[in-house]
Amino acid sequence: MSETTHLYNPSDIEPKWQRYWEEGQTFRATEDPDRPKYYAMPMFPYPSGSGLHVGHPESYTAVDLVARYKRMRGFSVLHPMGFDAFGLPAERAAQRDGIHPGVITDQRIEYFTTQMKAIGFSYDWSREVVSSHADYYRWTQWIFLKLYEKGLAYLEDVPVWWCAAQGTVLANEEVVDNRYVETGDPVERRNMRQWMLRITDYAQELLDDLDSEGLQWPEGVLEMQRQWIGRSEGAEVTFRVAGQDDDEDDRSFLVYTTRPDTLFGATYCVLAPEHELVAEITTQAQRETVEAYVAQATSKSELDRQMGGERNKTGVFTGAYAINPVNDERVPIWVADYVLATYGTGAIMAVPAHDERDHAFARTFGLPIVPTYTVPDGHDIQAEVYVSTSETVVNSGQFDGMTTAEMMPAIIDWLEEHGHGERRVNFKLRDWLFSRQRYWGEPFPILHITDEDGTPTGEIVPVPYEDLPVELPHVDEYKPTTTGEPPLARATEWLHTTAPDGRPALRETNTMPQWAGSCWYYLRYTDPDNTTAPWSQDRVNYWGAVDLYIGGVEHAVLHLLYARFWHKVLHDLDLVPTREPFMRLANQGDILANSYRESGGKYHHPDDVEERPGSPVTMTSAHDQSEVTTTFYVRGTDTPVEQKAGRMGKSLNNGVDPMDVIARYGADSLRLYEMFMGPLEQTKVWNTSGVEGVHRFLSRVWRLFIDTDTGALREMAAETSREQLRALHTAIRETTTGIEDLKVNTPIAKMMELVNTCSGETMARPEMEQFLLILSPYAPHLAEELWSRMGHDTTLAYEAWPEWDEAALAVDSITIAIQVQGKLRGTVEVPSEASKDDILAAAKDEVADHLDGKEIRKEIVVPGRLVNFVVG
Numbered sequence: 001m002s003e004t005t006h007l008y009n010p011s012d013i014e015p016k017w018q019r020y021w022e023e024g025q026t027f028r029a030t031e032d033p034d035r036p037k038y039y040a041m042p043m044f045p046y047p048s049g050s051g052l053h054v055g056h057p058e059s060y061t062a063v064d065l066v067a068r069y070k071r072m073r074g075f076s077v078l079h080p081m082g083f084d085a086f087g088l089p090a091e092r093a094a095q096r097d098g099i100h101p102g103v104i105t106d107q108r109i110e111y112f113t114t115q116m117k118a119i120g121f122s123y124d125w126s127r128e129v130v131s132s133h134a135d136y137y138r139w140t141q142w143i144f145l146k147l148y149e150k151g152l153a154y155l156e157d158v159p160v161w162w163c164a165a166q167g168t169v170l171a172n173e174e175v176v177d178n179r180y181v182e183t184g185d186p187v188e189r190r191n192m193r194q195w196m197l198r199i200t201d202y203a204q205e206l207l208d209d210l211d212s213e214g215l216q217w218p219e220g221v222l223e224m225q226r227q228w229i230g231r232s233e234g235a236e237v238t239f240r241v242a243g244q245d246d247d248e249d250d251r252s253f254l255v256y257t258t259r260p261d262t263l264f265g266a267t268y269c270v271l272a273p274e275h276e277l278v279a280e281i282t283t284q285a286q287r288e289t290v291e292a293y294v295a296q297a298t299s300k301s302e303l304d305r306q307m308g309g310e311r312n313k314t315g316v317f318t319g320a321y322a323i324n325p326v327n328d329e330r331v332p333i334w335v336a337d338y339v340l341a342t343y344g345t346g347a348i349m350a351v352p353a354h355d356e357r358d359h360a361f362a363r364t365f366g367l368p369i370v371p372t373y374t375v376p377d378g379h380d381i382q383a384e385v386y387v388s389t390s391e392t393v394v395n396s397g398q399f400d401g402m403t404t405a406e407m408m409p410a411i412i413d414w415l416e417e418h419g420h421g422e423r424r425v426n427f428k429l430r431d432w433l434f435s436r437q438r439y440w441g442e443p444f445p446i447l448h449i450t451d452e453d454g455t456p457t458g459e460i461v462p463v464p465y466e467d468l469p470v471e472l473p474h475v476d477e478y479k480p481t482t483t484g485e486p487p488l489a490r491a492t493e494w495l496h497t498t499a500p501d502g503r504p505a506l507r508e509t510n511t512m513p514q515w516a517g518s519c520w521y522y523l524r525y526t527d528p529d530n531t532t533a534p535w536s537q538d539r540v541n542y543w544g545a546v547d548l549y550i551g552g553v554e555h556a557v558l559h560l561l562y563a564r565f566w567h568k569v570l571h572d573l574d575l576v577p578t579r580e581p582f583m584r585l586a587n588q589g590d591i592l593a594n595s596y597r598e599s600g601g602k603y604h605h606p607d608d609v610e611e612r613p614g615s616p617v618t619m620t621s622a623h624d625q626s627e628v629t630t631t632f633y634v635r636g637t638d639t640p641v642e643q644k645a646g647r648m649g650k651s652l653n654n655g656v657d658p659m660d661v662i663a664r665y666g667a668d669s670l671r672l673y674e675m676f677m678g679p680l681e682q683t684k685v686w687n688t689s690g691v692e693g694v695h696r697f698l699s700r701v702w703r704l705f706i707d708t709d710t711g712a713l714r715e716m717a718a719e720t721s722r723e724q725l726r727a728l729h730t731a732i733r734e735t736t737t738g739i740e741d742l743k744v745n746t747p748i749a750k751m752m753e754l755v756n757t758c759s760g761e762t763m764a765r766p767e768m769e770q771f772l773l774i775l776s777p778y779a780p781h782l783a784e785e786l787w788s789r790m791g792h793d794t795t796l797a798y799e800a801w802p803e804w805d806e807a808a809l810a811v812d813s814i815t816i817a818i819q820v821q822g823k824l825r826g827t828v829e830v831p832s833e834a835s836k837d838d839i840l841a842a843a844k845d846e847v848a849d850h851l852d853g854k855e856i857r858k859e860i861v862v863p864g865r866l867v868n869f870v871v872g
């Protein structure tokens with residue numbers, strides 16, 4: 001037999017072990033009451049058309065390490081995978097290709113599954129969930145009905161972005177400059193009847209529980225959630241509208257302010273353009289200007305309005321005045337779009353001296369600026385805002401002289417006593433717009449009662465629980481109807497139905513947004529085949545909250561907030577045992593890849609590019625038209641291309657398919673490289689030649705165990721040397737703490753050091769086995785193979801995780817005498833194998849007094865015994 005056949009060859013090993021795990025159901029999770037549980041999962045993917053790229057397995061591998069480690073620690077581990085399968089891209093593909101999105105989605109899931117299995121993740125595949133399958137979304141509908149029964153789901157006319165070309169409502173983030181960012185289609189503001197979820201009922205709880213004991217989330221994510229919930233404390237203050245021509249006027253409006261302490265400095269008020277008083281109070285002279293302003297302001301998105309920047313504040317005077325309740329002064333009422341209709345009361349008192357936006361506005365329109373705090377010497381309040389509150393209250397009548405801490409309660413008490421206002425807490429969080437005019441989503445289990453000619457009466461009836469699921473009907477086209485109804489209205493037979501009491505009814509034609517399915521999938525994993533309930537109490541009580549959840553930071557707000565909201569509702573219904581769904585959260589950093597673009601703008605795949613270091617050339621960058629020098633060319637041509645790292649994907653044509661990496665280096669190398677690239681949470685640039693490095697390491701591991709001439713297991717040493725033992729136990733310690741702390745890259749370096757220390761010499765059998773066990777979460781195929789060649793006939797997945805021995809880590813030390821000019825001046829303890837440089841550094845430190853100010857002429861080191869410094 002030729003020598004090479006016995007080298008490390010992952011393709012001989014990996015499929016075999018994947019089959020073994022699958023056939024033996026090695027990773028099947030069991031609700032074992034005698035063992036502690038551990039529940040670990042990555043965020044499930046959307047099965048896109050391009051399959052997994054090498055960015056996905058990063059978080060998957062990290063969770064897999066922990067899952068494998070915890071099994072070896074005696075935990076009963078639940079480590080599941082599923083698919084977030086509803087969504088717009090599949091619907092688009094369906095429109096384009098005329099294939100049902102369900103068919104397209106299931107094909108894509110199949111490819112994703114093949115890829116995942118080829119990487120050797122230890123999922124319990126029997127628990128797979130697919131959010132677009134009726135046996136899953138039946139329960140999404142079930143939960144919706146629970147929300148509806150609790151009064152947490154309601155229909156409302158809301159201004160939405162309507163994109164006629166796409167026939168759908170878009171989210172605020174999808175609209176820029178009145179166009180849909182993806183397609184450039186124009187969008188318009190429209191009031192439409194939409195399903196809303198009353199997440200605001202849970203605002204305080206969603207905020208408070210971020211501080212729950214045991215919740216281990218990145219501080220950045222906690223802060224993003226807090227900001228999004230946006231709790232603020234302040235007061236609502238009533239401003240009366242001043243009578244025109246000195247007549248009495250009994251109209252008034254409320255403003256919301258977080259700074260009632262500055263009330264004496266309120267020199268004008270602003271109403272949001274949508275405020276109901278605007279039309280009423282605007283004077284004849286101002287009417288035309290105000291109407292024109294209101295019309296253009298309401299067509300902008302909230303984001304655009306807030307992003308307007310301090311410099312280009314816009315607004316118009318209504319001609320009317322209000323009375324400031326604290327000093328009875330008449331202040332002008334303006335309309336401006338920096339005040340949002342949907343926050344607070346939709347009206348503000350403006351304090352230009354102490355608020356940046358108000359200051360900019362007052363400067364633009366020449367409104368008075370009156371400070372209510374002393375400002376530092378030399379600070380010109382007319383030119384510059386003063387937002388600090390540390391000074392003393394002024395211009396505020398009886399309150400003058402107070403500090404902010406005194407003023408705040410004093411003024412609120414005064415307002416409450418005089419009936420001019422009251423304390424008030426506000427949240428930025430809005431109710432959740434929960435319907436979409438799309439096909440590929442969960443149908444609502446809702447019926448609209450109609451009269452005999454089919455006109456809805458406005459009465460709504462939920463579909464009875466026993467009639468779930470309301471299955472997605474087949475439609476001839478995945479487009480809105482010609483009258484602008486959502487695509488489901490095309491399914492006329494499905495659409496017309498009867499209510500449980502026999503009255504004619506129409507089905508709801510909106511579908512749920514893509515977020516719905518991901519709000520509760522972690523609960524379904526506990527009991528995925530249940531046909532009588534979304535999950536059984538026993539199962540969900542056993543698994544409890546998810547112990548480890550890893551996914552992209554792009555989900556720091558919405559997905560996590562929505563899932564927490566549903567979880568809390570379910571908890572209030574006694575359906576789940578915990579108040580929070582995810583105890584420990586971690587985010588993986590993006591994996592970027594170099595992209596290669598020619599001057600004309602076209603991207604070439606990295607495989608089609610070659611570097612010619614000797615032939616640099618200047619080209620025009622398609623990114624910013626600058627002149628750049630490059631040494632990269634489209635393979636076999638003279639077309640230069642510019643290299644730039646970016647997110648992997650179709651648009652940059654730089655995706656790396658894990659299957660290609662596996663074909664070249666094997667899954668274990670892929671896994672190891674994913675972890676070796678750097679700290680989990682950091683952004684990293686993929687570099688295929690880096691995979692080669694870890695592959696070489698695994699080949700060395702192979703050669704440590706296997707005689708590559710014969711293919712037989714090598715003879716193990718009778719004894720493990722002191723150095724080997726120390727390197728091994730260092731690796732055990734680092735791997736243990738590294739996996740526990742999700743510092744998944746550092747253990748690899750220690751394992752590499754161990755193999756270096758061995759330099760081809762085996763350790764004794766027990767130590768060789770310990771090494772395999774700690775390697776196994778990273779390179780499970782190789783570890784299983786070598787484990788079985790060591791003579792074991794069962795998987796190592798449930799072997800006890802090795803403990804490190806402090807004694808083995810201890811370093812022998814020796815005492816070195818230190819002489820200066822041959823005279824003994826001290827001693828130092830150093831590790832027995834300390835380098836000459838280390839010994840010298842320690843020695844100099846010890847006798848620093850004797851060397852002070854003197855030039856060292858000579859350093860004599862007698863290894864293991866003494867150091868002598870010759871000075872002069």
Ligand code: ANZ
Pocket residue numbers: 231232256257258259262272338339340341342343344345346347348349350351354355426
């Ligand atoms: C007077 C004042 C003086 C304010 C001052 C701030 C500083 P947060 O903390 O975000 O809740 N405001 C209230 N409703 C608004 C709306 N619908 N659109 C735009 N701005 C609105 O902010 C509350 C503050 O934002 C309120 O306190 C109000 O301005 C403004 F030195 O009132 B303040």
